[in-house]
Amino acid sequence: MAKAMPARTCPVAAFQKMISGKYKLRIVWDLKDGPRRYGEIRSGLLRGTSGSAEITPRVLSRELKALTMSGLVDRKDFGEVPPKVEYRLTRKGKSFVPVVAAIREWGEHHLDEAAALTEAAE
């Protein structure tokens, strides 16, 4: 029996915390197709961006670590030199993919920034 109401942190807040960061969602999305190496993730992220900002290793590293600690992705370090590290979605991470898919789908339909404003006049 729960305490009437788990007023702690609504799932939404927890979700926001978990995906806080500019790249986390996109990393998860990239990883849905299979394991990827550090550099591949980085390149993939760059491709999607408006071309301006380079993703600094510090940031990417951080996001990856956070995702790992959240239990969404798993880090697999292949022994030694030259360094090779793969990141892949855990079960939890995979279960999260549909949610991201929903977000993406909604975004593609209602969220074109410019087109969005048009419909905003509703």
Next chain:
Amino acid sequence: MAKAMPARTCPVAAFQKMISGKYKLRIVWDLKDGPRRYGEIRSGLLRGTSGSAEITPRVLSRELKALTMSGLVDRKDFGEVPPKVEYRLTRKGKSFVPVVAAIREWGEHHLDEAAALTEAAE
């Protein structure tokens, strides 16, 4: 110059931008049940929080304004004194509710204890 827009900011990025802020998602969620007044939203938000932090009007006001500009909510100002303002979801906002629902559902299944871990991992 039409650049073919290769990736017009991934929907995910746009989504993140749109719901950036601690309360936006929860506001949308609250509003799903119908129009609400400023104070009601505020109270509702307080109930869900860990009890400590009061939501400052500055912040709430800002989130509301942002949501309005995003076209998710509509602001209805009833004439004069005493001030009465209602916020309600637009069509776009309503179409967004299922996404939030998906987030919540996923969160309730995979994220409740994870939230604790996130805190603990600190």
Next chain:
DNA sequence: CAGCATCCTGCGTGATACTG
């Protein structure tokens, strides 16, 4: 009641340089 104006702070994020 529903805000706005001002000040202040922590943190997320970018830039740059270095290492195993």
Next chain:
DNA sequence: CAGTATCACGCAGGATGCTG
């Protein structure tokens, strides 16, 4: 290749006080 270390900055967001 896959990171870590250091510096710096903008901005979300809390505290307080005031207004129409």
